[in-house]
Amino acid sequence: MDIALNNEAPHTSVVPSGEGRFVDDYLLYLMARASHAISAEFHATLRRAGIQVPVWRVLASLSGSTTGETVTGLAEACLLQQPTMTKLLDRMVRDGLVKRMPDARDRRVVRIAMTPRGEATVRDLLVSAKAHEAELLSRFPDIGANRLKELLRSMAARPARGRRREAA
């Protein structure tokens, strides 16, 4: 049960007053804060490379995809709205990182694929990302990486259950 975690002050105290703020024990906040903090570490690398965070997310989501991704699919993957993704892709096309291609079966669909320039850009970043992840996990030797990842995946899965769609 015991794991040797950092035993710093339990709350980093933005608040001097009350000994415990609500948010400092609120799971959603702790998740957002942890995610933000560890992402910020990598964002420094992106900054040095002159790559914006959403651009990196798109490139990372595209990496490995041969057929290309749809706009809506990318939006979901990057946790953005669809119109936001359309405009982000406009910029990335302009910068030569990705290209839009027609879908073979469905003419509504636009498939997004990386250009050689996009691939070259993402290649180095992927190396950095993997290195950072390894370093990060090494900071917490007592947690099982796969176990943690499984938990996160299940958290991201459909909340569903309970009220689905209201009867029309």
Add this chain to the structure above:
Amino acid sequence: MDIALNNEAPHTSVVPSGEGRFVDDYLLYLMARASHAISAEFHATLRRAGIQVPVWRVLASLSGSTTGETVTGLAEACLLQQPTMTKLLDRMVRDGLVKRMPDARDRRVVRIAMTPRGEATVRDLLVSAKAHEAELLSRFPDIGANRLKELLRSMAARPARGRRREAA
């Protein structure tokens, strides 16, 4: 140490092609995705109450604080930039949710405190938030809530920044 997690498909497949995208096993992405997903559940409640997400974050961060928070402190707590917070507070002051007060010791500092209207607004939301958190944790009975929270707190703690704790 086995835990019975949801055994859904390992990746929700935004990508039909490659059997495993990089991002689907990338810790930073999984954290962001999990955080986004569980937050989205609560955001539905906020939507119903007509409260914007950043407004909720400010109110939640203020709840319990007697002396009030500084603008910069709130910005950090809410994972926003300081100018963003200033403008957000402008709107919240306009809507009567918070007020700006001078700091007793330092005239540079502006202390932000909730108005009665702000307190009333946050009260119900806090109840909902706690209920949601309890329901959420009940979905994962095999993880220790406190253990998970400790892990998240340590992840959010200052990482590198040169060396660790230098006794000052």
Add this chain to the structure above:
DNA sequence: TCATGACACATGAAATTTCATAAGCTAACC
């Protein structure tokens, strides 16, 4: 074949966020 509804992406105006910087204070030092 023609409705009809749903889907996928784009677009435009409005709201928000960011970046760089300004203005007001404080603290430290010479």
Add this chain to the structure above:
DNA sequence: GGTTAGCTTATGAAATTTCATGTGTCATGA
């Protein structure tokens, strides 16, 4: 005592995001 550097908040222009909606395509069925 008067710089000088640093800290806290505010501001304005530019970039981005969002919301609502438009356009074109697909799918179903009468």
